[in-house]
Amino acid sequence: MNLRSNSNILENVKLLGKSELNSKKITQNVATEVHVPPAKKIRKKIVVQAADENARASTSKEEVQVSSWKPGNWPKTLQNIREMRKNRDAPVDVMGCEKHGDFIGTEKDRRFHILVSLMLSSQTRDQVTDAAMRKLKTDIPGGLTVENLLKLDDGVLGKLIYPVGFWKKKVLYLKRVAEILRDQYDGDIPQDLAGLCMLPGVGPKMAHLCMDIAWGSLTGIGVDTHVHRIANRLGWTPKVTKVPEETRKALEEWMPRDLWREINWLLVGFGQQICLPIGPKCGSCLNATICPYAKGEVKLESPRKKKKLVE
Numbered sequence: 001m002n003l004r005s006n007s008n009i010l011e012n013v014k015l016l017g018k019s020e021l022n023s024k025k026i027t028q029n030v031a032t033e034v035h036v037p038p039a040k041k042i043r044k045k046i047v048v049q050a051a052d053e054n055a056r057a058s059t060s061k062e063e064v065q066v067s068s069w070k071p072g073n074w075p076k077t078l079q080n081i082r083e084m085r086k087n088r089d090a091p092v093d094v095m096g097c098e099k100h101g102d103f104i105g106t107e108k109d110r111r112f113h114i115l116v117s118l119m120l121s122s123q124t125r126d127q128v129t130d131a132a133m134r135k136l137k138t139d140i141p142g143g144l145t146v147e148n149l150l151k152l153d154d155g156v157l158g159k160l161i162y163p164v165g166f167w168k169k170k171v172l173y174l175k176r177v178a179e180i181l182r183d184q185y186d187g188d189i190p191q192d193l194a195g196l197c198m199l200p201g202v203g204p205k206m207a208h209l210c211m212d213i214a215w216g217s218l219t220g221i222g223v224d225t226h227v228h229r230i231a232n233r234l235g236w237t238p239k240v241t242k243v244p245e246e247t248r249k250a251l252e253e254w255m256p257r258d259l260w261r262e263i264n265w266l267l268v269g270f271g272q273q274i275c276l277p278i279g280p281k282c283g284s285c286l287n288a289t290i291c292p293y294a295k296g297e298v299k300l301e302s303p304r305k306k307k308k309l310v311e
């Protein structure tokens, strides 16, 4: 994260008056509790852990590796997952959000496509997100841009993105986000975690992935439901975690930073093909003999639970 990003965060802190600065790590982390003002009945309260990439990259080993705890067998487990994922033929490999920025247009529009794709992908299969993005790109007069989206009737937008999960709510979020981008970011997307997380319908997982895919800035591990579930099954957290954000923090405590970018892609595809939410294919998994979940050492709640929109 550059100086401008830190400046933005600190400015947000100042303006909102709801934040706490960690004085020991002020150059590395800024913990910001952000309250978004009510806008068209969309309210949001979030906690953002913003990491300064450049600062962290240059810090000493002791500062990055803040925990000495590491899961047993993790290098072997990771190697096995890489082996099982070597064909790169999971839905995420051909329809992941980073695929939706590949078009001829401005850099701003490319980043907007990635943000929209991430917003649609929450609680939605990659195939459905991909179909919706294709329709948005081809059926919106003039193409998918901030201005063109704002001109679109809500009903038409709903038909274009249906049946993505929570599509009615996402119509409202997309419209509100487009307004914010037009009014506050000159039609671009925010270039920092705090700014992204302040957008309606955008949570930490999306923000970290967006920073990486849209801006090329690695700020944290993108932990979705696949990464959250598999990390717990593999015992990659010191204790069972309840939500993806808790899992992200636990993983970042021990996992070498050079794996952060790879791990989302690796585990999402692994979760789509083998370590399924319900009925994981342990019989054909290379990790069956070392996996705590397969050996009955880890008990987890059923994934059949109430869905949450923002990740």
Ligand code: SF4
Pocket: 233, 234, 274, 275, 276, 280, 281, 282, 283, 285, 286, 287, 288, 289, 291, 292, 293, 294
């Ligand atoms: S053994 Fe089963 S639970 Fe463990 S990683 Fe493999 S598929 Fe998932």
